[in-house]
Amino acid sequence: MAALLSLHTISQLQTNLSTSRVTVKARAALHGAQRMRVPYELKQEQSRLFHQLPSGLNMEVIVQKGVAEKESDEKKERTSENPPLVFVHGSYHAAWCWAEHWMPFFSASGYDCYAISLLGQGESDAPSASVSGTLQTHASDVADFICKKLTFPPVLIGHSFGGLIIQYYIANAKPYQFLDMRDFFPELTGAALVCSVPPSGNSGLVWRYLFSKPIAAFKVTRSLAAKGFQTSVPLCKETFFSATMEDCLVLRYQELMKKSSRMPLFDLRKLNAALPVPSVPKSAIELLVLGANDDFIVDAEGLKETGRFYGVSPICVEAVAHDMMLDCLWDKGAKVILSWLKDLKK
Secondary structure: OHHHHHHHHHHHHHOOOOOOOOOOOOOOOOOHHHOOOOOOOOOOOEEEEEEEOOOOOEEEEEEEOOOOOOOOHHHHHHHHOOOOEEEEOOOOOOOHHHHOOHHHHHHHOOOOEEEEOOOOEOOOOOOOOOOOOOHHHHHHHHHHHHHHHOOOOOEEEEEOHHHHHHHHHHHHOEOHHHOOOOOOOEOOOEEEEEOOOOOOOOHHHHHHHHHHOHHHHHHHHHHHHOOHHHOOHHHHHHHHOOOOOOHHHHHHHHHHHHHHEOOOOOOHHHHHHOOOOOOOOOOOOOEEEEEEOOOOOOOHHHHHHHHHHHOOOOEEEOOOOOOOOOOOOHHHHHHHHHHHHHHHOO
């Protein structure tokens, strides 16, 4: 038991997905030399822009516009009414994780796609602090981009800790008539939480693993808190991907993850003190809660907790792991989201 409690302490202090001390306001950027040493090469039809935040820091955004080739004029008109999609990554990832498969997939279905790299991740600037931000600052950065660059309420799609950031956003979203309000969070068309950290944070996940899956708890802590996934291909595969994932792909993504995250997203202790996120009325927003049957990080109970919190029935995708958007069967989750998106328009 002492060993398990010690493991829990390490997990809580270092976090399953990110650690260190919190910053309230980003003030200064690290120089470009501190950005990713293995930059992601964009695919055809993708572009990269840098959105300047009120802090003066630049946030990387990968863009891929929706296409509607060989369609009737009527169908093209309907396609143009699709809401833009804004993707928010989790720890150890950046905008590139969406650009690999899901952005081309949704673009081909007529959706404008924007993938954000949170501060200190990917090609974004980093604040002069030991962590990249808080739930509030990350959500505010996403809101600033939406407010200044988009003309139609988007659908937010968040993965892992990115899903928790979106949950904070949802709790603070305001109609457009309140443009003069400080900390403005523009309204949304909807939101999809993909393998998301539950509203109460990851502490419940830690305790369940400690008492029901101690070996898995050790592996998760070694992989994420101790960053063992960065040096072990088998551990990286077990943490993020399906067993059938080719090692050459795991190695490629491992290298991108290693270089993507120059600092932790949060101080876990202070994050947990601010949780759970505020609840919202069940009818306040169209919400999809999506999980993976083979998720090594967010368990089935964590998925159910998120569904209960928002009053929706979660969908669990079979034969897919935590990194649903990169896994070998990445299209299974993408098709579920696309079907849900089409229902939003009805």
